[in-house]
Amino acid sequence: MLHEGIHVGIAVSSPSGLVVPVVRVADRSPxxxxxxSLGMFGVDQFPAIINPRQGAILAFGAALGEPWRMRYTITADHRIIDGALAAQFLATLTGLLEHPLRVIE
Known part of the structure; x- marks a missing residue:
């Protein structure tokens, strides 16, 4: 085994600056x-930058009137995640956002 687990950082803006709490062994969670997300600042879209040891980051912009008119992008480290898989992930996410009841099907 190359790694013992996958750890995920969650960037959170705080009054003292950006804080990145880490979810340890995230590979054992869904x-x-x-x-x-920068939508709360009215940003429609932005390129998210991968920090060292991140596999991918999903960037959400502001909802444009309705939640399903939100722009989002994914930045993936191609050494870890194949670009085609990242695109399939976005296609699946788009389908779930457009038809949220599919989550419970």
Whole structure:
């Protein structure tokens, strides 16, 4: 085994600056992608930058009237995650955002 576990950082803005709490052994939980959002500042879209040891980061912008009109992008380290898999992830996410009841099907 190359690594004993996957750890995920969650960037959180605080009054004293950016804080990144870490979810340890995230590979044993259903979510393993870092998520960043600047929508609360009115930002429609932005390129999220991967920090060292991150596999991917999903960037959400502001909702444009309705939640399903939100822009989002993914930045993936191609040494860890194949670009085609990242694109498939975005396609699946788009489908779930457009049809949220599929989550419980």
């Amino acid at each position: 979510v393993t992608v870092t998520v960043s």
